[in-house]
Amino acid sequence: xxxxxxxxxxxxxxxxxxxxxxxxxxxxxxxxxxxxxxxxxxxxxxxxxxxxxxxxxxxxxxxxxxxxxxxxxxxxxxxxxxxxxxxxxxxxxxxxxxxxx
Numbered sequence: 001x002x003x004x005x006x007x008x009x010x011x012x013x014x015x016x017x018x019x020x021x022x023x024x025x026x027x028x029x030x031x032x033x034x035x036x037x038x039x040x041x042x043x044x045x046x047x048x049x050x051x052x053x054x055x056x057x058x059x060x061x062x063x064x065x066x067x068x069x070x071x072x073x074x075x076x077x078x079x080x081x082x083x084x085x086x087x088x089x090x091x092x093x094x095x096x097x098x099x100x101x
Contacts, residue, residue, distance in 0.1 A: 029071075032077055
């Protein structure tokens with residue numbers, strides 16, 4: 001299932017709004033970033049389809065972080081992990097840190 005234009009625009013707006021808020025204290029740039037995405041999906045939603053690990057939702061998140069927190073999304077500059085669980089309230093937490101080898 002592909003993301004609709006409206007959903008993509010909503011996610012891009014949320015990501016950039018958060019980056020704007022965080023920029024007040026300075027945005028770190030990582031040499032090799034670890035991007036950890038934690039998803040909580042309410043039962044009965046289509047979130048498992050939207051957050052399928054090969055789906056465009058993860059690509060959308062990473063593409064909107066690259067160039068800001070890390071230079072590129074190739075294996076030399078970043079790695080990522082995705083975990084998901086069912087919960088009462090849907091939310092997505094994105095953590096970015098330096099990846100230590």
